[in-house]
Amino acid sequence: MERTFVIGDIHGALKAIKQVISxxxxxxxxxxxxxGDYVDGWPESAQVIEFLTELEGRHNCIFLKGNHDFDCExxxxxxxxxxxxxxRRGLTTIKSYEQLEDRHKPKHLHFLSRLPLYHIDKQNRLFLHAGFRNNEGPQFETPSxxxxxxxxxxxxxxxxxKRIKTNPSLLPGS
Known part of the structure; x- marks a missing residue:
C-alpha cells in the first residue's frame, strides 16, 4: 500500500528530521x-540540506521551496x-555553512534552485509552503x-x- 507523508518546516533541526524519518x-x-523551509532557526541548516539530498537517493521525495529556502538560495x-x-533570520544558516566544506555549497545551491513552488499529486491534492489568492489556482498566482x-x-x-466536523479515525494515533 502506498503511503504519503507530508513534512512541514524543518528549520535547521537535523536531529528532529532524522527522528521523523526513523x-x-x-x-x-x-x-x-x-x-519547504529547510533552513533558518536551529543551527544545522546546511547539514539538513545535506541529509535531504542523501535521503532523496534512497526514497521517493518531493521537495518544495519555502520562503527561507528562497533567501538561502x-x-x-x-x-x-x-x-x-x-x-538576522539567516545567521544560524550562514554559521552552519562555516561547519561544512565549501565543496557542498554548489550542490546545495542546485538543490534549492530546482525546488518547485507547489506540487499536485495523482489524486489532485495540492501541496505548497504557504498559499495563493488567484481563483484559477497556484499556477496563475502573481507574483509567484x-x-x-x-x-x-x-x-x-x-x-x-470551528465548522468542520472531524473524523477521529483519520487523526494520527487512531
Whole structure:
C-alpha cells in the first residue's frame, strides 16, 4: 500500500528530521513530500540540506521551496535579496555553512534552485509552503513569491475549523 507523508518546516533541526524519518520507516512505495523551509532557526541548516539530498537517493521525495529556502538560495548564489535575512533570520544558516566544506555549497545551491513552488499529486491534492489568492489556482498566482509567503489559506482554515466536523479515525494515533 502506498503511503504519503507530508513534512512541514524543518528549520535547521537535523536531529528532529532524522527522528521523523526513523519513526515513519519509509517503504519503497512511500512518498515523502516536504513543504519547504529547510533552513533558518536551529543551527544545522546546511547539514539538513545535506541529509535531504542523501535521503532523496534512497526514497521517493518531493521537495518544495519555502520562503527561507528562497533567501538561502539567493545567498548561496551570491545575490542576497535581503540584508534582513543575512543579518538576522539567516545567521544560524550562514554559521552552519562555516561547519561544512565549501565543496557542498554548489550542490546545495542546485538543490534549492530546482525546488518547485507547489506540487499536485495523482489524486489532485495540492501541496505548497504557504498559499495563493488567484481563483484559477497556484499556477496563475502573481507574483509567484506569494506561494511562499501568503497565509490566506491558513487564515481561512483557522476561521472554518470551528465548522468542520472531524473524523477521529483519520487523526494520527487512531
Amino acid at each position: 519513526s515513519i520507516k519509509p517503504r519503497e512505495t512511500d512518498t515523502l513530500i516536504f513543504l 539567493s545567498w548561496l548564489g551570491g545575490n542576497p535579496d535581503s540584508t534582513d535575512w543575512s543579518e 513569491i506569494n506561494l511562499l509567503t501568503d497565509r490566506s489559506l491558513w487564515e481561512l482554515a483557522l476561521m472554518m475549523a
